[in-house]
Amino acid sequence: MTHSVIFDLDGTLIDSAADIHATANSVLGTHGLAPFTRTEVQGFVGRGAPVLVARMLEARAQPTEGPSFDAFLAAFLALYEGACTLTTVYPNAVAALEALAARGTRLGLCTNKPLAPTHAVLRHFGLDRFFPVVIGGDSLGVKKPDPAPLLAAQQQLGGGPLLFVGDSEVDAETATRAAAPFLLYTEGYRKSPIADLPHAASFSDFSDLPGLVARLSA
Ligand SMILES: O=C(O)COP(=O)(O)O
Numbered sequence: 001m002t003h004s005v006i007f008d009l010d011g012t013l014i015d016s017a018a019d020i021h022a023t024a025n026s027v028l029g030t031h032g033l034a035p036f037t038r039t040e041v042q043g044f045v046g047r048g049a050p051v052l053v054a055r056m057l058e059a060r061a062q063p064t065e066g067p068s069f070d071a072f073l074a075a076f077l078a079l080y081e082g083a084c085t086l087t088t089v090y091p092n093a094v095a096a097l098e099a100l101a102a103r104g105t106r107l108g109l110c111t112n113k114p115l116a117p118t119h120a121v122l123r124h125f126g127l128d129r130f131f132p133v134v135i136g137g138d139s140l141g142v143k144k145p146d147p148a149p150l151l152a153a154q155q156q157l158g159g160g161p162l163l164f165v166g167d168s169e170v171d172a173e174t175a176t177r178a179a180a181p182f183l184l185y186t187e188g189y190r191k192s193p194i195a196d197l198p199h200a201a202s203f204s205d206f207s208d209l210p211g212l213v214a215r216l217s218a
């Protein structure tokens with residue numbers, strides 16, 4: 001059986017930190033809280049929207065649970081869904097997806113981003129056509145680095161061997177726990193040196209991905 005290739009989204013296929021940053025600062029502003037820098041917000045990305053919001057509120061000495069947290073998260077999610085205008089697709093990613101799809105590779109998406117903004121941004125860039133299976137941060141009761149979302153994506157793609165492509169510590173741990181070879185995209189939002197993240201291969205240019213997939217699935 002041929003390998004499925006499952007992708008992370010934020011920091012892997014799309015550079016969305018500017019939109020997440022703008023959304024966060026807008027909601028902080030309406031709540032009378034001071035803004036963060038883009039680098040600070042990028043550092044909060046990776047474990048899904050509730051953790052992102054909790055990290056921001058914690059840094060502003062606000063409650064990280066209860067009614068005020070819930071209201072802030074709801075306001076963030078409402079704005080987040082339409083936040084596509086500052087986002088870009090990483091160079092050569094579309095061509096890589098096209099090359100893989102042309103070979104008949106089954107492609108899936110496994111992100112901690114909630115489903116609503118995930119589908120919105122995929123549609124915005126015309127990327128939805130590549131992904132018959134999309135698992136978001138709110139698809140299951142658990143998120144990455146729990147391996148369940150990745151394994152659910154694999155199962156929905158029909159089972160068989162998989163490769164996971166991601167950018168972060170969370171993705172590397174997810175792959176390890178799912179016993180899946182990990183391909184690290186080095187230009188995303190990781191905080192650790194490349195050598196500290198377990199990976200089968202790494203790449204900084206999506207032009208190299210189809211060749212790496214061919215090598216690792218041989
Ligand atoms: O939304 C997040 O926190 C991270 O999203 P990702 O899993 O696509 O990197």
Ligand SMILES: [Mg+2]
Binds near residue numbers: 008010012166188189
């Ligand atoms: Mg990511």
